[in-house]
Structures are given as structure tokens and as C-alpha cells.
Amino acid sequence: MPDAKLKSRPIQALIDLSKLEHNLTVVRRYAPNARIMAVIKANAYGHGLLHTAQALKKADGFAISELNAAIRLRNAGFHHPILLLEGFFSTAELAQLKRYHLTAVVHHRAQIEMLSASEHKGLDVFIKLNTGMNRLGFSPKEFSSAIQSLKAIAAINQLSLMTHFADADDPNGQEKVNKQLQCFNTITAGLNQPRSLANSAAIIRYPHTHHEWVRPGIMLYGASPLTDKTADELGLKPVMTLSSKLIATQNIKAGDRVGYGGLFQAIRPMRIGIVACGYADGYPRHAPTGTPVLVNGQRTRTIGRISMDMLAVDLSHIDNSEMDSPVVLWGKGQPVDEIAQLADTVSYELLCALAPRVTKKYSGT
Numbered sequence: 001m002p003d004a005k006l007k008s009r010p011i012q013a014l015i016d017l018s019k020l021e022h023n024l025t026v027v028r029r030y031a032p033n034a035r036i037m038a039v040i041k042a043n044a045y046g047h048g049l050l051h052t053a054q055a056l057k058k059a060d061g062f063a064i065s066e067l068n069a070a071i072r073l074r075n076a077g078f079h080h081p082i083l084l085l086e087g088f089f090s091t092a093e094l095a096q097l098k099r100y101h102l103t104a105v106v107h108h109r110a111q112i113e114m115l116s117a118s119e120h121k122g123l124d125v126f127i128k129l130n131t132g133m134n135r136l137g138f139s140p141k142e143f144s145s146a147i148q149s150l151k152a153i154a155a156i157n158q159l160s161l162m163t164h165f166a167d168a169d170d171p172n173g174q175e176k177v178n179k180q181l182q183c184f185n186t187i188t189a190g191l192n193q194p195r196s197l198a199n200s201a202a203i204i205r206y207p208h209t210h211h212e213w214v215r216p217g218i219m220l221y222g223a224s225p226l227t228d229k230t231a232d233e234l235g236l237k238p239v240m241t242l243s244s245k246l247i248a249t250q251n252i253k254a255g256d257r258v259g260y261g262g263l264f265q266a267i268r269p270m271r272i273g274i275v276a277c278g279y280a281d282g283y284p285r286h287a288p289t290g291t292p293v294l295v296n297g298q299r300t301r302t303i304g305r306i307s308m309d310m311l312a313v314d315l316s317h318i319d320n321s322e323m324d325s326p327v328v329l330w331g332k333g334q335p336v337d338e339i340a341q342l343a344d345t346v347s348y349e350l351l352c353a354l355a356p357r358v359t360k361k362y363s364g365t
Contacts, residue, residue: 010245010324011277011358014331015047017055018364019222019237024056026235027216030203034210035060037083037196039217041069046282046354047221047240050076051362056220063215067096074100083126086136087111094118094155105162107136112149115156124158125150126196129187131180133166140187147191160194160213168201171228177206200225204234223347224337231335240351241331242283242358245324246295248274249315258312259304264289271315275327278309282354283329284343287311291342294328295321 027036038059044052049069053062053076061081064070070082087105088094091114097104098120106112107128115123127147130137138146150156163184167173184197196213198206203214204226218224222238224231231238250272258264258272273295279285283306291302295318303312315321330336330350340347 008359009276010247011281012243013046013354013358013360014241014243015051015360015362016237016239016241016332016364017051017362019239020047020052020055020220021058021364022237023220023222023239024059027203027214027219029235031198031207031210031214034198034214035212037061037063037081037213037215038220039063039085039215041065041085041217042352043069045218045221045348046351048360048362049073053078055365061213067093067102070102071096071100074102081124088114090114091117094120094123097123103158105136106146106150107138109142109146112146112153115150115153118155121155122157123155124160125156126160126162129161129163129184131163131183131187132176133164133180135164137163140183143187158194160196161188161191162196162213165197165199165202165206165209168199168205169225169227171226174206177202177209181206181209204229218348221351223335223351231337238331238336240336240354242277242281242329242354243331244275244277244327244329246273246313246321246327247276247310247323249322250274257304260307261305264304264312271321272303273313273315273318273321273325273327275311275313275329276309277311277327277329278307280308280355281358282350283311284339284345284350286345287339287343291339292334294334296325297328297333299334 036059038056040052040062041064043049063083063085065085082102084104103124105128106125128137129143130139165177167176195211198209198214200216200219202209222236252266253269254266256266277283285306289303293313298318300314303314328334330339336347340350
């Protein structure tokens with residue numbers, strides 16, 4: 001049994017649940033007339049499924065990809081509508097949908113055939129129209145036949161309509177969004193079912209897409225869904241702060257190189273710090289020299305290549321930096337979006353890729 005007095009590796013992710021509640025209120029300000037289907041797939045974007053659901057209990061429903069996660073929510077006492085975004089994959093799963101009162105997205109003909117053969121009654125489904133994302137959903141040519149087939153199935157109770165925007169985050173994407181919206185409106189004209197179109201970006205940028213249900217994801221976690229607006233500008237607050245400490249310092253001279261491949265070379269004598277955080281913790285390996293980081297609350301930069309367990313930072317202008325000095329990799333005071341942009345990825349990936357070995361600590365409950 002581990003000795004409780006042993007000092008553990010200092011990296012941790014602090015999850016401030018009060019910030020989830022705050023960001024949910026921001027969603028409501030942007031979409032006051034819509035019901036909110038909070039997207040908590042992928043272990044709530046790396047934040048922890050059950051803790052996140054509890055913090056977002058005032059949402060009107062949850063959207064998720066994994067059946068086992070939906071069952072965990074039910075077993076934990078959540079009675080919200082729960083939408084399975086990829087639907088179901090076998091006839092056997094329909095019994096679980098019925099037992100746990102789960103709603104499924106229907107996006108291909110095989111699912112309709114499974115429902116037709118099902119003995120289970122009273123199932124709720126969202127039928128998905130592919131308006132240009134070209135990922136999931138019935139094509140405009142297939143949609144009319146598909147929805148008529150669903151309406152004829154006795155197993156179906158509530159039927160809702162949905163699509164997904166591909167370019168709502170792009171400040172120059174209005175024409176593409178409107179094209180998808182026009183397609184949706186044309187194909188679904190005359191239908192009276194509830195509708196769900198807007199993701200985080202569309203919630204903010206395109207209020208005319210809100211309809212009955214909106215599906216916020218990344219904005220709930222305090223990152224920006226827009227490429228031209230920061231989270232702070234949108235009134236969002238970071239939920240996860242990834243932090244660690246300095247575990248070593250080095251004094252190097254002009255010409256010395258740092259890290260694998262010696263990608264960084266000092267042009268003058270300088271002091272550097274080594275942080276207990278690397279790509280095995282979820283920090284992006286491709287983050288270049290110059291990626292911002294906070295040491296003792298002061299902004300500095302990474303230098304050299306990110307290692308599996310460690311990274312190096314410039315301490316040249318950091319006051320009172322020493323062993324155990326606190327380091328913030330992203331979160332409070334250091335937006336995850338900025339790290340993602342420099343590493344040529346998105347904040348979604350960084351949050352979801354947080355490694356299991358990183359201890360989560362929760363506050364704000």
C-alpha cells in the first residue's frame with residue numbers, strides 16, 4: 001500500500017466546477033429561448049463525467065457519444081434527457097435505450113431497419129440530416145424517405161430533427177452556414193418536430209439557428225469556439241487549470257543547447273527551469289519554443305522540444321523562481337486556446353487528451 005506521506009509528482013489538473021455553472025449561464029444569455037443539451041462526451045472533454053454533469057445539472061439535457069457513459073449518468077441519478085450522438089450500433093442496444101430512457105441519433109438506414117424489427121416501444125430519436133458536414137446523417141435525397149419510415153415505426157415516440165454546422169467557428173463562414181441552414185429549412189419544411197442545429201459557435205454567432213435545442217460543447221469548458229474571439233471576450237471562464245512545479249533549474253551559457261535534438265540554443269548565459277509536465281501528460285509535443293507558460297504567476301516561454309515527462313522554460317526574467325515554484329501550463333491566467341493555436345491544434349484536443357496519470361482535483365462544489 002502506498003505511503004500517504006510520499007511526495008507525488010506535482011502535476012495536477014484543477015477543475016473549478018463553479019466555472020462550469022458560470023459558463024452555462026453564459027450559454028443561456030446567448031440562447032435564452034432554447035433548451036440546452038450540454039455536450040459531455042469524451043469524459044466531459046477530459047474534465048470528468050459525473051462531476052461535470054453534477055455541475056451542469058441545470059442544463060435541460062446531456063449529449064454524449066458512449067452508451068456506457070450514458071448508463072453511468074442514469075445510475076448516478078441523473079434524469080435529464082440523454083442524447084447518444086452516434087446513435088446505436090446493434091439491435092441489442094435498443095433494450096438499453098428503452099431500459100435507461102435514452103435518446104438516439106438516427107443517421108443511416110441500418111438503424112431504421114433495427115428499429116423496425118424492435119419489440120421495444122416508446123423510443124425517442126433525433127433524425128440527422130447531412131447538410132454539408134458530410135460526416136453523419138441522411139443526404140437531402142434520402143431524408144424524406146427516412147423520416148417517413150421512422151414515422152411508420154411503432155417503436156418511435158418522440159421524433160426530433162438535427163444537423164451540424166461545419167464552419168460556424170469561422171468569421172468568414174457565414175455563407176457556408178447559411179447554405180447549410182437553407183438546405184435544412186428546405187428539406188424539413190412543413191415538419192413540426194423539435195429541431196437542434198446550433199453548436200457552441202452557432203449559439204454565439206448565429207442566433208437564428210437556435211430553435212428548440214442548442215448543443216454547447218467547448219464553450220461550457222471555458223474555451224472559445226470562435227477563431228476570432230477569445231474566451232474572455234465571450235465572457236467564458238476556464239474550468240481546467242493544468243499546473244505543475246519546477247523540479248530543477250539549470251544555468252547555461254551561450255551556445256548551450258536544450259532538450260532532445262538541441263532545437264533551442266542559448267545566445268547568452270541564461271537560467272532555465274525544468275517542469276514536471278510532458279506529452280505523456282497531454283501537453284502537446286509539437287508546442288514550439290516560445291509557447292507561453294506562467295511561472296510564479298509571471299508569463300514566460302517554453303524552450304526546446306517537449307519531452308515525455310518534462311519541458312523546459314526560460315527563467316531569465318522570472319522573480320524568485322526556484323525548486324517547487326508553481327507553473328501554470330494552461331487555464332487560469334493562461335488560455336488553453338493560445339497553447340493549442342501555437343501547437344497547430346485545437347483546445348478540444350488538449351482538454352480531451354489529458355492523461356489518466358494526471359490527478360484531477362475538484363473545487364467550487
